[in-house]
Amino acid sequence: MAQQVPDVDELEMEYQHLDFMEEMIDLGEFIENRRDEGEELQAQQLLVIQGIPVSFPGQPNPNQWIMMENIILSLSEGKNVLIESPTGSGKTLAFLCATLAWVHHQHQNQQRVPGGGETKKPVIYYTVKTHAQVSTVLKELRKTSYASPHINPLSNLKVAILGSRRQLCTNQDVIRNEHEESRDDACKRLHANFEINRQQQGQQLPLPTCPLYKPEEDDYFKNNRRCANGAIRDIEDITNSALVNQSCAYFGSRRQLASSDIVICPYNYIISSHIRNSVGIHLTNNIVIFDEGHNLQSVSCEEGSVSITLRNLRQIIDNCNNATRNPQAGGLLANKIRILSAALLNVWEWMVDPQTLPQTNADVLDAFRDFLDRDTVRNMENAVDYVINAIENEPTLGSGTAQEIRKFVSVLKLLYTRNAEGDGDNDDMILQNYFLQLENEGAVSRRLNIICLNASTVFGQISRQARSVLVTSATLSPLDSFQKDLGIPFEAPISLDQGIPASRYWITKVGSGPNGLELNLKSTSREVLALQKEVGQLVLKVCQTVPNGVLVFFPSNPFLQKMKRGWEQDPVEELGGRTIMSSINDAKHVVSEADMTDAVNTRELLRQYREQSRIGRGAVIFGILRGKLSEGVDFQDQEARAVISLGIPFAPPNAPTVFARKSSTSQLEYWRWYNTNAIRALSQCLGRSVRHQEDWGAMIMVDQRLIERAEDFRGMMPQWIEAETEAPRNQYNNFNDMIRSLQRFVAENNR
Structure with missing residues (x-):
């Protein structure tokens, strides 16, 4: 059942009744924004899944159907959900729509019971690992009719976004003096001063307080959860609004908690019992969603x-x-x-x-x-x-x-x-x-x-309190060990295939470079100059073959720095005496995660990469496996035409956690855990490429050990990746055969 785009008369009437609390926009801009939103929401379909009406923006793909069926069935029975589905398969949208539909249906049914009284709806806690994921979740949420009262007048979804003082504080004096006192300590000191002043009731000279903290006044944030154009706020909107209205975004977001339908927060707000208690998060009979939940085992430990x-x-x-x-x-x-x-x-x-x-x-x-x-x-x-x-x-x-x-x-x-x-x-x-x-x-x-x-x-503890725990990610394999590691029961865990045609992605393992040198990238081999040159020439050749954006992931920051220095300093005979880095610079604009030292320059370097990857010679970005770019950052279309992983990101053997595992478990169990965690991190970075039906990209895993020890790693990658790497069409006798195949793949898709 499609929604209708509001006409101009309706929008003019709506505009006249708006109270612009933060930014003024003129009528023409308002109508343009709202009709764009209306056209996006016009494709809303009313589906019936497991007997429950679900409003969904457009026609769900087969993976989304399966996810929503499993979610609704499990919620109805109070069970937990574990779903592995490839990046770009629409997990976030499917989880949001199915969960919101079930909660809405459940609440309506309870209200119809005669004499049943007012029943509190289950709250949905949607947890994310990175700041970037908050924007992704909100982007998907805004597509739904559940979050749009313009399309569904009965919808008044109340959303709260929880963050740290560092993310939400807008007190400019505190921010300027952060080198002397952290935002966390400054906020607590000023808040304590406020309470002391209130207790003294003017009997002594008042202590300095935060001018934005106004608990006695009407709470702006509690009553104003949306931007002037009706959109649900993200963190930037919240902090901008706090600046304009001279309000406290940190405490304001917490005051929204008690009356919210859905709460978006970092993992640790749910996993840590003392944070749950201090913030006021109550899990009993509520629903917890862990998106990108592949790190839950390590985060919990x-x-x-x-x-x-x-x-x-x-x-x-x-x-x-x-x-x-x-x-x-x-x-x-x-x-x-x-x-x-x-x-x-x-x-x-x-x-x-x-x-x-x-x-x-x-x-x-x-x-x-x-x-x-x-x-x-x-x-x-x-x-x-x-x-x-x-x-x-x-x-x-x-x-x-x-x-x-x-x-x-x-x-x-x-x-x-x-x-x-x-x-x-x-x-x-x-x-x-x-x-x-x-x-x-x-x-x-x-x-x-x-x-x-x-x-x-x-x-x-979380599983015992919540009604249902829903976990999803592109990289949960092997599901049996993931479930065992978390120690809670999941109803029929499922791993879904890549819903994108196989002709749109190209995956292979590479064990030797352009000059035939074996590429074993274990830590003891990384000092070998010939190996550094061979890896550099491989990266260069892929950059020369693949248009637009290329992502290259290194197993660690020291390895990235070592390789980059060698590529900048050492001339290579095969390149006419030029350095590898100068040749890569000719092929692509270069950006490195090692230069992303703070939030400001990270945003700027990512902006440069995205811009350059879509024009001219394109761009290459050097990232780190398990780093900020390997998960949670959305690279779209031309921004990720190829992903290269260099090495296997095994945890350092002398790390306390690794030593503890090795000392306390059997050899078989230790190696299963050790290998699984490394291969899961490797698989996660591959998911940066190919995110929808019209997208295409290549995924290249570089390390001879992936070929030699294939049996050791079997079952540790998502099924669709493992099946492709083992397919005969993706087996090559040498590097040149591999490059020719990659060239054909690019020619077929880059039209």
Whole structure:
């Protein structure tokens, strides 16, 4: 059932009734904007899926049908959803429409029950990993009739976007002085001053406060969630509006929370129990969506882990002692800080004692029983909760110190809470989920590592509270291990095929370069000059073959820098004595993630890349696997005609998490985990290319190990990628055969 585009008379009437709270736009601009929106929404289709009406912008593709059927069925039964679907398959739109339709239908049915009273609708928490993803989610949400009261007069979808003080603060004095005091600490200090002034009621000279924080006035943000043209605000709109209206975007967005239908927030706002509690996020009977959820296992384990050095612990204890001497610290607050200081001092004395040898697991647990048992942790938890709340009004202890203590205490609580679900004081239960280690760090220091090995220790809490948890990404394979790692049940996990014709994408593994040199890019081989030149000539040849934009991903920033220096400095005989980088510059405009040092120049360099990739010789961008460009950044059409991955992004063997896994699990289980995490990150970067039916692009994985160890990695890539790399048509005897095939692919699609 198609929607109608509003006519001019209707729009003039609507314009006259608008209250332009932030920016004034003239009638002509308003009508043009609204008719553009109306034409986009004109294609809305009313579908019936699993017996529930779903309004969808246009005709869903086959993958979207499958996703929406599974989502609605699982929501109806209160089950969880796990769907792997390729980048560009319309996951975000399908998840939004299906979830909003189910919530709307459920609420309508409950209201029809005689005598049922007012029933609260389930809230949808849509979580994202990066700031860029917020804009992507809002862009898809704006396409739906659920978010457009212009098309659906009954729709008044209330959206809240949660972010950090760093993202949302618009106090220009605080921003200018950030080199002296962080926005987080400055905000908390000014907020505390406000509360002190209110308590003193003018009896003393008022302390400085933030002029944007006005809790006594009508809340602008609570009542104005949209731009003047009716569009749902994104973070930039929110901060711009705060500047114009002299309001606080940070606290304003939180006041929207209680009355919101859908809340868009970072992963950690849901995964961290203390952030959920402090912000006021309630999961009971609500719905949680994790978009780009392939990192959930590692993010959950990080939330349940802590690592602390002697020096760091001593600094925390000293800060606590100083805080208790602060005149602003009342008796109860000072006592709570002393409880924390005394418990942490016991830990420090154990760590610093020369009689205490480096130890792991059971030995650490035995030591904990002497000074860090359950009762002590419970007292610390109560104390740190009081302190965190108190310093909002009494800035006696720095927020950074308080958060470090809370992190340490929350991990200890998880350590013991998980055990409480097992068999009493069974140490085996703890050591199945945690690796404990006291290690020497250099000649004079030590480090205590408490590493979470089981994501369900953290993630299981979310699943037990929420009605349904919905997880999607382009790279969740292998699904059985992903489900096992999270430790929660999913109803029939599915992996969907690439819905784009196979003629539109070209995938291969490359084990040798233009001169026949084997390309084994393990860390010990990267110093070899001949290998650096071979990789550089391969990148150059692809840049000369593929038009527009090319993405090149390196396994690490040091490897990127090393390669780039070699390509800039060393002349190559095969290139007539020129350097590789000068030749790449002739072929493409070059941009590097290594130069993206802050948000401002990141936006500018991405703008340059996007602009240059669509004109003239095109552009190439050097990124890092697991970096900011490898996921969450949307490269459209000409911006990603080829993706090259160099090497395999294995985690450093000496990383605490890797060492913990290797020490605590069987060899088979360790290598499965180690390989899966690397191949998942590799697969994620490939998804930057080919995002819709009319798009096309090449995906080139460079490393001989991908060919030699194919059996070790089998089943770890999405099915459609694995099937293509193993197809006979994508097997080549040498590099030149591969390039000729790539040239044919480009010629067939670049028309």
